[in-house]
Amino acid sequence: MQSLTPLVDLKSLFRTAAAPSGLGHRVGPARYLIQCVSRFDAANVNANSSSSAAQTSGSNLGSGYVGRARHDWQSACAILASKVVSQQQDTEKSGGADGVSAVNGHPTLDLVPIKEQSNSPTPLPKPLSIADLSPAPMHGSQLRVAYQGVPGAYSEAAAGKAYPNCEAIPCDQFEVAFQAVELWIADRAVLPVENSLGGSIHRNYDLLLRHRLHIVGEVQLPVHHCLLALPGVRKEYLTRVISHPQALSQCEHTLTKMGLNVAREAVDDTAGAAEYIAMNNLRDTAAIASARAAELYGLQILADGIQDDSGNVTRFVMLAREPIIPRTDRPFKTSIVFAHDKGTSVLFKVLSAFAFRNISLTKIESRPHRNRPIRLVDDANVGTAKHFEYMFYVDFEASMADVRAQNALAEVQEFTSFLRVLGSYPMDMTPWAPSSTAGD
Numbered sequence: 001m002q003s004l005t006p007l008v009d010l011k012s013l014f015r016t017a018a019a020p021s022g023l024g025h026r027v028g029p030a031r032y033l034i035q036c037v038s039r040f041d042a043a044n045v046n047a048n049s050s051s052s053a054a055q056t057s058g059s060n061l062g063s064g065y066v067g068r069a070r071h072d073w074q075s076a077c078a079i080l081a082s083k084v085v086s087q088q089q090d091t092e093k094s095g096g097a098d099g100v101s102a103v104n105g106h107p108t109l110d111l112v113p114i115k116e117q118s119n120s121p122t123p124l125p126k127p128l129s130i131a132d133l134s135p136a137p138m139h140g141s142q143l144r145v146a147y148q149g150v151p152g153a154y155s156e157a158a159a160g161k162a163y164p165n166c167e168a169i170p171c172d173q174f175e176v177a178f179q180a181v182e183l184w185i186a187d188r189a190v191l192p193v194e195n196s197l198g199g200s201i202h203r204n205y206d207l208l209l210r211h212r213l214h215i216v217g218e219v220q221l222p223v224h225h226c227l228l229a230l231p232g233v234r235k236e237y238l239t240r241v242i243s244h245p246q247a248l249s250q251c252e253h254t255l256t257k258m259g260l261n262v263a264r265e266a267v268d269d270t271a272g273a274a275e276y277i278a279m280n281n282l283r284d285t286a287a288i289a290s291a292r293a294a295e296l297y298g299l300q301i302l303a304d305g306i307q308d309d310s311g312n313v314t315r316f317v318m319l320a321r322e323p324i325i326p327r328t329d330r331p332f333k334t335s336i337v338f339a340h341d342k343g344t345s346v347l348f349k350v351l352s353a354f355a356f357r358n359i360s361l362t363k364i365e366s367r368p369h370r371n372r373p374i375r376l377v378d379d380a381n382v383g384t385a386k387h388f389e390y391m392f393y394v395d396f397e398a399s400m401a402d403v404r405a406q407n408a409l410a411e412v413q414e415f416t417s418f419l420r421v422l423g424s425y426p427m428d429m430t431p432w433a434p435s436s437t438a439g440d
Contacts, residue, residue: 163318193205208393219428220314228277228288359405
């Protein structure tokens with residue numbers, strides 16, 4: 001096997017911008033392209049050809065001679081690539097703005113990466129990396145937690161209670177928080193599902209079914225409402241109070257006892273109401289929000305603890321892209337949703353599956369079956385009867401690692417046309433103390 005001839009000058013294989021356009025590709029000065037080709041002469045194919053024919057073939061190739069076999073020109077590529085780094089500075093000076101380094105004027109084989117110009121007026125956009133689409137941080141790294149509302153909302157406080165030292169990401173809508181987790185913008189979402197006074201947040205129950213996120217935990221947050229206004233504003237100057245609809249209803253009687261003859265207007269969230277007053281300098285308007293919202297937006301607290309009932313608690317669920325592994329060494333709760341074709345008459349059989357195994361239910365919620373809201377039943381005597389179809393959400397106190405829960409769901413599946421486990425997660429067992437009210 002013949003090696004490269006020692007007479008070949010590697011420097012002579014490089015061409016700059018003076019080369020014809022048909023022999024190379026014109027690129028920027030910081031890009032070095034190595035172009036290699038394997039040439040075979042007809043005289044080299046015959047192993048018994050005369051030496052004079054081989055010499056003639058070699059003379060035809062001249063200084064561009066690379067080799068007779070593929071491994072020869074591959075070796076030449078490696079040698080040339082090592083030479084490029086050492087000759088980079090010289091080539092930049094001689095090549096100018098349109099300098100090109102090439103070999104033999106054939107299709108290119110890039111062996112040196114493209115380097116960005118240091119004096120480029122518009123730098124190239126940074127490509128996405130694995131860090132931009134990373135899984136949930138581990139080993140104490142900061143979690144990105146999405147919540148609905150603006151800073152100072154109760155949902156932000158729930159996110160901080162669920163994941164201390166997290167990076168809270170505000171979202172203007174509940175569905176945006178779901179999408180933030182699905183699109184890897186956030187690692188978790190903390191969203192309310194029910195309040196002890198206002199009942200269920202139906203929107204989030206519908207979104208739990210629409211999206212494929214998993215419940216991985218719950219947190220219960222005592223709600224402590226305050227009446228906020230701009231500094232220097234007195235209560236008798238107020239003409240309206242704005243807040244979230246549930247916050248207005250939870251403070252209705254207290255506002256009446258305070259003698260406030262004001263209009264009550266609903267907005268998207270409690271902290272958003274405080275922000276709106278501060279940004280628009282509204283001196284005739286107060287907001288019902290948290291004490292933290294007053295601190296963030298520079299408002300004064302006219303009245304503290306104005307909720308009608310001290311037992312005002314909101315339950316939040318923590319959502320993630322992947323479920324957690326259920327355990328039996330601590331209290332767990334499991335959330336499911338199911339539907340059935342035979343109307344609500346099957347509901348008794350479904351609930352009996354849990355009662356027979358002594359599994360406590362903590363919540364039952366029904367929502368309209370959006371894909372089939374009405375079921376028609378033919379009756380020859382009375383005509384056609386219309387029944388509303390529902391999806392049922394059930395929370396029960398058992399882990400999916402518990403054999404009782406597994407057997408209960410196996411029985412439930414026999415009576416239902418649709419069954420989905422939304423999550424099996426640890427219960428919030430933190431102690432709770434009722435909030436003080438304005439009347440205390």
